[in-house]
Amino acid sequence: MTRDIIKVKNLKISFFTHLGEVQAVRGINFHIKNGEVLGIVGESGSGKSVTALSILKLLQYPGVIKNGEIVFGGEDLVKKSENEMNKKIRGNKISMIFQDPMTSLNPVFKIGDQITEAILIHNKISRKNARKKALEMLELVSIASPEIRVNNYPHELSGGMRQRVMIAMALSCQPDLLIADEPTTALDVTIQAQIILLLKELQRKTNVSILLITHDLGVVADICDRIIVMYSGLLMEEGSTRDIFYNPLHPYTKGLLKAVPTPEISKENRLLTIPGKPPELLNPPTGCPFAKRCPYVMNICTRQLPPKFRESEHHYTMCWLLHPSCPIKD
Amino acid sequence: MLNYVIKRIISMIITLLIIVTITFILMHLVPGGPFTDSERALSPAVEQALMEKYKLNDPIWKQYLEYIKGIIRFDLGPSYAYTGRNVTDLIKNGFPVTAKLAVISFVLILIIGVPLGVTSALQHNKFMDRLIMVFSTLGVTIPKFVIATLLLFLFAYKLKWFPIFGAESLKSYILPAIANALASIAYITRLNRSSMLEVLEQDYIRTARAKGVKGYKIVYKHALKNATIPTVTVLGTQMVTLLSGSFIIEKIFALPGIGRYFVQSVSNRDYPTIMGVTIFFSFMLLLMTLIVDIAYGYLDPRVRIQKTSKGDK
Ligand SMILES: Nc1ncnc2c1ncn2[C@@H]1O[C@H](COP(=O)(O)OP(=O)(O)O)[C@@H](O)[C@H]1O
Numbered sequence: 246m247t248r249d250i251i252k253v254k255n256l257k258i259s260f261f262t263h264l265g266e267v268q269a270v271r272g273i274n275f276h277i278k279n280g281e282v283l284g285i286v287g288e289s290g291s292g293k294s295v296t297a298l299s300i301l302k303l304l305q306y307p308g309v310i311k312n313g314e315i316v317f318g319g320e321d322l323v324k325k326s327e328n329e330m331n332k333k334i335r336g337n338k339i340s341m342i343f344q345d346p347m348t349s350l351n352p353v354f355k356i357g358d359q360i361t362e363a364i365l366i367h368n369k370i371s372r373k374n375a376r377k378k379a380l381e382m383l384e385l386v387s388i389a390s391p392e393i394r395v396n397n398y399p400h401e402l403s404g405g406m407r408q409r410v411m412i413a414m415a416l417s418c419q420p421d422l423l424i425a426d427e428p429t430t431a432l433d434v435t436i437q438a439q440i441i442l443l444l445k446e447l448q449r450k451t452n453v454s455i456l457l458i459t460h461d462l463g464v465v466a467d468i469c470d471r472i473i474v475m476y477s478g479l480l481m482e483e484g485s486t487r488d489i490f491y492n493p494l495h496p497y498t499k500g501l502l503k504a505v506p507t508p509e510i511s512k513e514n515r516l517l518t519i520p521g522k523p524p525e526l527l528n529p530p531t532g533c534p535f536a537k538r539c540p541y542v543m544n545i546c547t548r549q550l551p552p553k554f555r556e557s558e559h560h561y562t563m564c565w566l567l568h569p570s571c572p573i574k575d
Numbered sequence: 576m577l578n579y580v581i582k583r584i585i586s587m588i589i590t591l592l593i594i595v596t597i598t599f600i601l602m603h604l605v606p607g608g609p610f611t612d613s614e615r616a617l618s619p620a621v622e623q624a625l626m627e628k629y630k631l632n633d634p635i636w637k638q639y640l641e642y643i644k645g646i647i648r649f650d651l652g653p654s655y656a657y658t659g660r661n662v663t664d665l666i667k668n669g670f671p672v673t674a675k676l677a678v679i680s681f682v683l684i685l686i687i688g689v690p691l692g693v694t695s696a697l698q699h700n701k702f703m704d705r706l707i708m709v710f711s712t713l714g715v716t717i718p719k720f721v722i723a724t725l726l727l728f729l730f731a732y733k734l735k736w737f738p739i740f741g742a743e744s745l746k747s748y749i750l751p752a753i754a755n756a757l758a759s760i761a762y763i764t765r766l767n768r769s770s771m772l773e774v775l776e777q778d779y780i781r782t783a784r785a786k787g788v789k790g791y792k793i794v795y796k797h798a799l800k801n802a803t804i805p806t807v808t809v810l811g812t813q814m815v816t817l818l819s820g821s822f823i824i825e826k827i828f829a830l831p832g833i834g835r836y837f838v839q840s841v842s843n844r845d846y847p848t849i850m851g852v853t854i855f856f857s858f859m860l861l862l863m864t865l866i867v868d869i870a871y872g873y874l875d876p877r878v879r880i881q882k883t884s885k886g887d888k
């Protein structure tokens with residue numbers, strides 16, 4: 246068995262707004278193994294980005310980690326100081342890339358300098374060597390004529406190229422974990438596939454663990470080993486990519502799968518989404534948050550939050566349908 | 576870049592020519608000649624002689640051509656009020672004073688306005704921010720002559736820290752520069768605060784944080800350069816405010832600058848001086864705008880590219 250690179254235990258994140266406490270994440274548990282690619286899937290607003298940001302402790306006021314542990318390298322990141330996070334973790338052991346490559350790079354600095362900066366923060370090497378390393382990184386992410394591109398400003402590159410630059414920068418200090426928050430959402434479909442392919446290749450080359458966040462199950466199928474499904478700040482289902490695609494248990498997961506565009510389905514049907522809206526996070530319902538939208542809703546669903554049911558060794562789901570005495574069977 | 580600068584200089588010359596023409600026409604449209612002053616009541620013979628001396632009997636187009644020719648030789652014609660003196664001399668005389676006032680005011684704007692704005696943004700909604708905002712609101716709204724008079728009364732007359740008039744030492748410039756720059760400082764403070772707040776929300780700041788860049792370095796390296804871009808774009812208009820402000824300020828503090836000559840020349844109907852000073856100020860402003868635009872290109876690579884080449888691929 247390979248060891249866990251990171252273990253998130255009972256993580257709760259809230260935003261203390263003037264309207265009250267917004268419970269964005271309400272106690273989730275997951276782990277990522279060494280060299281594994283874990284996907285987090287869920288509709289927009291389920292708490293995926295907030296979870297990712299909290300790992301690097303980049304939540305902005307008024308967001309706080311209310312509870313839980315994030316165990317990484319034998320230490321709890323939640324307890325680490327800002328200074329320690331900057332020195333040892335951010336951009337070094339754990340790095341992150343974001344949804345919009347058009348706005349994620351600083352417009353007034355050359356991309357070479359932006360990569361070099363990351364390298365110089367975490368390595369005691371000369372500027373010259375750092376630049377050499379930056380060039381290598383650009384080459385690694387398959388950017389053509391890197392020796393010209395290092396001197397380009399972000400606006401001189403296309404969206405896909407900028408995301409490659411972000412990846413190069415993120416991997417420049419050989420992190421153990423790469424967090425990719427919807428890295429392809431802002432890109433054209435063809436470019437999306439290229440970026441996913443690149444991540445897959447780089448994962449194989451460097452054995453970096455990846456936490457890949459997306460709202461589109463279609464994106465994760467190719468690259469993820471395991472998938473967790475998030476909804477309303479809760480972890481609804483967890484399993485291997487096979488489990489999630491071929492044996493989805495939670496009605497929410499099934500709904501998400503129906504929304505995946507496939508070549509056979511015509512254009513009108515492909516935007517099929519689950520009817521209804523996620524619940525208010527200011528006052529989350531006591532029962533299952535999906536009950537209101539669930540086609541199989543039972544009495545107990547609105548009254549009590551379901552526990553985690555185990556289907557097989559790595560396949561879990563939070564749904565009353567799995568209770569041994571549940572009347573509905575399919 | 577060179578191409579761009581040459582283009583800008585050509586358009587500057589054209590603009591200047593238009594300004595000269597309009598000023599010239601306006602000066603000749605004003606009713607009453609320079610010597611038809613009821614108080615001075617010159618005899619017709621003397622007036623005729625003066626008109627002859629300053630070539631005012633020539634046809635307008637000839638006067639215009641002569642004037643343009645003069646400008647090319649940096650000769651703005653004789654002053655009517657200061658007999659025996661040239662407008663160019665007057666400007667040369669007053670310019671060091673006006674320039675010193677403008678430069679000091681300008682430096683004050685940058686070294687006070689930018690840091691205050693940044694501080695305010697970093698202390699967003701805290702006490703310091705509120706305090707700075709109260710003062711900058713006052714600064715923007717109080718007219719220059721009120722501030723000038725207040726400063727003069729308080730620091731020169733009552734406390735005697737500064738001289739009341741004259742331009743003997745650098746010290747004499749401090750109060751005038753503050754009075755002249757205060758509104759601009761306040762404006763730049765507010766502008767920097769809001770642009771800094773906006774920049775700190777940007778995705779690339781989050782990227783920098785995710786890289787492990789330290790807090791203070793995020794501010795002065797990643798945010799500041801982006802946040803000062805709007806400031807640079809308004810520096811040109813702030814120059815206008817400073818230069819036109821220097822007219823009143825020089826008058827109130829009795830500084831022997833160009834502005835003072837200008838105010839006097841208006842009441843004296845000294846047309847060549849009015850025209851000359853107007854043209855000179857226009858030239859200075861156009862030059863400033865050009866410098867500001869070049870600086871802007873330096874700060875913001877997106878602009879630089881548009882200016883240097885058509886294709887960037
Ligand atoms: N700055 C904020 N203030 C208040 N609530 C927030 C803020 N940011 C996020 N949230 C809450 O957290 C929830 C999860 O957000 P997020 O993690 O961005 O969702 P996603 O799964 O789409 O990435 C949102 O639905 C919202 O209610």
Ligand SMILES: [Mg+2]
Nearest residue numbers: 293294295427
């Ligand atoms: Mg998100």
